[in-house]
Amino acid sequence: MSNLMQALDARRFPLHGLRLIEASAGTGKTFTIAALYLRLVLGARSEDDGLAFNAGGLLPPQILVVTFTEAATEELRERIRSRLVEAARAFRQNDSDDAFLRGLLDDYPAGQRGRHAHQLELAAQWMDEAAIFTIHAYCQKMLRTHAFDSGSLFELTVNTDESALREQAVNDYWRRHFYPLPRARLLPLQAIAASPAELGRLALPLLGRLPAGPADWTPVEAILAARRAEKAAWRQQGWLEELARTLTGLREKKAVNGNKVRADSCQKWLDDLADWLARDSDDLPLAGKPFETARWRLTPAGILDALKAGMSFDPPEPFFAIERLLQPALADTSLRAALLTHATRSIAAALAAEKSRRAEIGFDDMIRGLAQALAPESPNRERLAQALRQAYPVALIDEFQDTDPAQYAIFRTLYADAGPEARLGLLMIGDPKQAIYAFRGADIFTYLAARHDTRPEQRYTLDTNWRSTTAMVGVVNRLFCGSPEAGTVSETVFGRPDIPFQAVRAAGRSEQLVQGGMPVPPLTLAWRQEAGNKDDYRQEFARRAAEAITTLLNDSEAGLLADDGGFEPLAPRDIAVLVRDWQEAAAIRRALDLCGVRSVYLSDKDSVFASQEAQDLVRWLDAVLYAEDNARLRLALATATLGLDYAGLDRLFNDEREWERTGERFRSYRQTWRQQGVLPMLLALLHDYRLPARLLVRRDEGGERQLTNLLHLAERLQADAAGIDGEVGVLRHLERLTEQPDAAQESVLRLESEDARVRVVTLHKSKGLEYPLVFLPFLAGGRALPDGRNGIFWHDGDGRLQVDLTGQDADGLAAMQRESAQEDMRLLYVALTRARHALWIGLSPLSGTGDLLAGSAIGRLLQLDGDPERFAGRLEALTQAGSGIRLDDTSPADPPPRYCDSTPAPVLFPARRLTRRIARRWRIASYSALLTGPAQAGTLAAEDSAAANRIDDTATPDSPVLPIAGRTLAGFWRGPQAGIFLHGLFEWAAQQGFGRTCELAAERRDLLARRCQRRELAGWIDFFDGWLPWVLTRPLPLNDASPVTLAALPPRSARAETEFWLGNPQLATTALDAAVSVAVWPGHARPALLPQSLQGLFKGFIDLVFEHEGRFYVLDYKSNWLGDTSASYHPDALRDEMLAHRYELQGMLYLLALHRLLRARLGADYDPATRLGGFVCWFLRGTDGPGAGIVHLPADPALLDRLDHLFACETPDADA
Missing domain, CATH: 3.90.320.10 (Lambda Exonuclease; Chain A)
Incomplete structure (x- = not known):
């Protein structure tokens, strides 16, 4: 069956039933949503339009639009409001410059346009009441509004950060299950998780991923009991002594190969077994890599393998006993799986009970609660579903590729299970090629299930790219399906035939990127033929990218040339460098700094609590609270963020008067903290030590980033302090957050400047953004495939999540690695579709374990491998005439070029002078x-x-x-x-x-x-x-x-x-x-x-x-x-x-x-x-x-x- 989907016509698109819209990058998804919203407001065009629920039109409170971030809801609300106003004006004036609105006018009789204009105006006025929600806000509202039918409480407090509650649940689990254990049973469990924090690191990520079931301690106890029984048998039967005699006898008789059973190795093996028998612990002997040979050699098959030709030997019982010890049922991996299964389920139950006691609800609970209320076994399912259908007869689900099974279950129950006679509408809009958030719980297999639930005639695609130039669109089409022609389909590039790449058309742009009067090629491949390690690759291509950016910025003839001849020079804000993580971001920012180009870093997951400033702030607060402790005070003053030089510190530490003044200053900070709060205290400290001025002088060294982090931390602590008992509690709260940085939105690093700078953006953060010029210097590095050490998670043929916490399922691990590689390819697609005009990619063969380049997404896409000759040949083949691809093998310059900013300084008006006198005695x-x-x-x-x-x-x-x-x-x-x-x-x-x-x-x-x-x-x-x-x-x-x-x-x-x-x-x-x-x-x-x-x-x-x-x-x-x-x-x-x-x-x-x-x-x-x-x-x-x-x-x-x-x-x- 062909995967070629029909192109969506927003004027003719059916607004009822299940419909799946695949919107490739840059194809106008938001525009399409607004267009469909207009039609829903206007209502049926004729009696045969099929909109039984929408004959007279719907108003914003009746049209459900669901997306996944608060920012996206606000953007959609404003875009739709603006579009409604434009449409109302068009219906009033019977004309429009907008092609879609002109066509829409033709669809409605002229005599009714006044009424429709009024309907559109009314809808625009109602947009503040529009049902545009995040998925969590929608579920929360439904649970509260329909509390009786959903079985929810009327008043629930939303817990936006469950980290403290989760920490408490982990600690309670540790106290209940670890503290009472005797030493022998405790030690092997502590080898898995040595502390509550380590247990939380292992168990908390499993919440919501393990299959439901009771928390059963029996498997843990059974493994430990079986180990105890084996050790007791060894002690009672004297097997260690028998094993030693046997090995000695075999060597003395020269019955075994001396290289396979060496005397020193045998002694180490026997010593480890002796230590094991002497220990009061239910652990296993011969553990770890040093005894990998022993675990094979001391089994019946292993010792027989060591026999010399012609020798015979009947292995005694100790060899079979070791084989029993090494069976998977007793292995550390099995114990680890049993413990984590029990811990995860126990912690989940404890969290649910505690949140119920507190009348709290978390974000995941909102979705889970509504899904359970609509589940077949729920007693009020039909009444609740009917109420929700009446409230919202049509739903548009944006970013549907990021949904999960519970979310889809909700909408499928409401709209698909109602049957065609209900005349409801569920419009699912997304792009499976941009499903890159598996680490957040998004599930591409849910999208594929929805795709399976729709018939071919219910699937549509947006087939025109409005973001990029014609040449840029052609290059992306060529890379992903071998042809620049629209409509060409590749069913293999993303590793699954049900996620095809369908080449899109290009609407083109009215301007082009030029340098020296000539168009810049849409794709530049900067390459190096010699293989190097990953660190060398990162450093070299960071320099090459920075130098290419500097050269462009210094070229007065580089910029955007419009069709009418207008020219806009290229500016730093026009350039983005996409990176995978903070290490790559640091490398490119250092290289840009060397060239004098200022940059700003945007990440969607880096927490301010993971910064050096957070670590130093802990020292400051500790010194303020305990200002009489000279050691704490010295530690605070010596922090990197405070930035006092060594000479100044030496004078301070040895000048008794100055030291006393410093202690008094910190004691005054403590008084300010107690009376006014942590924020005023920290602002006083920053002022006294002139940190803002000193940090802003060091802009090129990250001073702005440091100051932004400090102010961010101070504001967050002030807000959190309202729910914390005392100053010591605030300090402990900060210590916990620095040890385990939370993922709350208010903790994500803030943008340190809105100035015109080069944007350094993580690949995940870049989704939904666009830039004239995009640099990708580090794609060849790829990322390591998961090794299953922390469990294997994969999906079976029906898309159901499977879990193996032992890490031993080879087929499961292979499937997990395939899924990871497929997501990497989708992430690459996101990266390659951010540019409007041009891409710059850094490529090189890499030395190391395996062929890193061939295993990377860009290597697989371009069919590259680590062989230097084949690598060079393949790149040459990519640059055939008309491909739009240019090769660049320029080496980094020494010294690097410097950026000369020719932008005229803004004209500043003089500050107004204060003429009135200020009353200076005003006080509280x-x-x-x-x-x-x-x-x-x-x-x-x-x-x-x-x-x-x-x-x-x-x-x-x-x-x-x-x-x-x-x-x-x-x-x-x-x-x-x-x-x-x-x-x-x-x-x-x-x-x-x-x-x-x-x-x-x-x-x-x-x-x-x-x-x-x-x-x-x-x-x-x-x-x-x-x-x-x-x-x-x-x-x-x-x-x-x-x-x-x-x-x-x-x-x-x-x-x-x-x-x-x-x-x-x-x-x-x-x-x-x-x-x-x-x-x-x-x-x-x-x-x-x-x-x-x-x-x-x-x-x-x-x-x-x-x-x-x-x-x-x-x-x-x-x-x-x-x-x-x-x-x-x-x-x-x-x-x-x-x-x-x-x-x-x-x-x-x-x-x-x-x-x-x-x-x-x-x-x-x-x-x-x-x-x-x-x-x-x-x-x-x-x-x-x-x-x-x-x-x-x-x-x-x-x-x-x-x-x-x-x-x-x-x-x-x-x-x-």
Whole structure:
């Protein structure tokens, strides 16, 4: 059967049923999708159009478009929106310059075009609501929208990075299965995976690839038990001694060939067997390459093979025992397969259980969840499928070659299984020749299954290349099928007849690449006849490519010549160098640097956490956290990224004053980190050490790359820190990410510059991109075929994935290697189709194991091998007249040419001058700033944090009282740490619910145990376990209402740690002091506030806001120590303590914040006289004393109005 497919006509293409569109590179896939979208919006052209679901046209929310990246969804959305607007204009004006739109106008009656124009305009306006999704977004939306029928939760948190969860699951597996094992059984398993990290490296890639099944430990135990039994038999039967006697006897009788059974070899073999018997381990003897001969020679067949001619010998039992030890069932490969199978399935189950407990869902879970909900055994399958069909009667699946079995199962169930009578449409658009993402789970065999599910008349191709010049298209056609003529088909070039190459037409371009007034050939083959190793090849062709690029850029007559005579000189941004990995990228970038050509590297998988800057950042954070540790500090200062020279470091390390200043600087970084976050701290460090300026000076040495990475890392850490407990946790998080860099999109290296530079792009990243000129200097190197060491994965004749973790299936390994080679050829196709005008390829025979050139994709495509003569002859044959291929054997120049950038510098307008004066006293202040002033407080200093508002301002340094029987809170620590500890308990209780805290005995004790042990307060656990529920149920007296207990407050009636901000354009502390002193306890002495003018914002945290009997109160916990007995906390003492530290002022400010909030929320219903209860100051150490340690200051509406006026004043001093 011919694989020649019919060309797609976007105006006549049927929009119903299953349709497969193969879109070769550059053939206008996005244009075609937009064209089909227009037709779906317009609806049926006539009654026989066959669009039962689309007679009147569909709107964007009804047309499902699925692609595979967020960027692609946005591009499609904008392209389709633009096309809808163009089409609406054409239908309004009854004409268009666009050939497709003109043809579309002819398909619809003139009298209906106004209605169709309105339909198109409406669709364009609705594009923000268009059903254009990534596959994951689509599945997530369907699961949430149809939660009942899909069996999904209504609210699921999306976990975009499961690395921490996976690490936890691996560690849990290690603890459950490795820790309990006796040494004998543990050692052979640790030989496979020596640590949890190593186990994760082996098992995690198998998630989703192993066939489903239970996690069974029995095979592991059975192998270990069989090994134990064999070792026991050796010990009991004395086989080692018998083996030694036998070998000695054979040698003494000269019955064996002395070269095959040498004395020294026999002794080594026997010694290894003796060591094995002496070891308490269920491992095997004679392991590894040094004993490869022994594993054959000490079997019955092996020893008989060593006999001299005419000699006879009956091998005794030890030879058979060794043969049993070496049987595959007991081999390390079998043990490894059994362990990894069990580990992978156990970890998968643990991940699923933990995500279910957390109500989380990962990206793979979204697809798997919808596929399972639509599976035949699902009880609500038909109802769910019908709902999805009604929502989206037609679906366009972009990049279909990158789909997987679960994704195809979803769409096949929805659209193919419904039957032709449903009149649905599934349009699958992709190119199997560009299926290059097997490492991400994409499955070319799924595409082939879809191809099998469609009849020949349902398969279409886009047959015209709109990207490249006619000559460029002809060269690619010639390389892949031997002919430049469109329509020619090759069924063998990609290794499978069901992935044919069908030569495409060329639409041509309106400009051509010229050099010296002559067209540049579409393909240049730079070659070297002499064979060299791979490293030499990489270095030489990096230089040759860089020199060719420099020569082109320096040539003023090299550029793009338009049909109308316009000329655009070639610029660095017009050139891309495609590489396989970072090593090739580094080689070409170094070579370009030598020529003075700046470049930028784009990769779709290199993580910023794998960079040197990430490693050095670990050292910096470690030194900041432990700034008192000189060794850590020295290590941080000596990092390559910080870039301090040796002389400077030597002076620093030997100058005591400078060293002390450096330590103080790092301690200040630690304070900034704790108060403001890791990002402000790192920005301060970069500023202090002038890193941005120093790195940007070293642009040619990768300085921009380093600075981009540092800023990227700082931003990522700041974002991640929101979900991490403490600074140490952030450091450990970074350490883990540098050890196991994640693959999340936000971790991929960012582009360091948008300047006009040569692009160095990985082959995989280049898919979907295009450049005028593409260099491929390293294609001859290819890549090594998989050896099956980490398991063999291949597909059977029906396209089903097969797995052999033992690595012993020879046929499976051959199939795996064939699939790898086929994907390499597809990757080469992607590389060769990125150029609009010209390609440059570097080729050379390579020395080494096997014929590397012949095994590479380019070698197979061009029929090249490592023989220098045949290699040269084949290249000559490729350059026959009219082929468009030029050979270049120019050697690298010494010295290399230098790039002379003749581009005129951009004209910069002078910066605008600031004429107004800046108010310099603007800052963020807090309650503490009112007492200490700006010099001590600073803008975002310690007292601006929530913790600082919780401490005892006057207590002596923390000093625990000696343990006594019958502990009381009066005997607890005094000082700031005590306040932080107690406030932490109340904050946790508020989060759980005060009443629930009294009931959660186990959780409460666990929290107390952890917090007390961390502070060396283990002796206080029992006390606080009883005290906390007691104090939460203690009635607190109020002046204007019945006593309240926190435990009785409904959760919705209390809120802890309420943050507030008050604007203060101009606030005089003297006026604030006077207003509060007159209204609260007038006539009583108190310290005056420091006279100052505050401008900016006033910030604070309220310990607790609660509602009781219709009134709202502010409550503040105090841990001040006033004496050892409860009598010390009488009302006068509490009042004096509050005045001494101006807590009454603090309370009024907190009440002002609550007053403003209630006024905004309650509106006209708010009356402070009836709804605002006041400020409650609770001295916790006096709870069992008179008045329960409570001071209640009722709200004074007049005072609040006065404070409101003071804070709202808008007459700042312009020169302040």
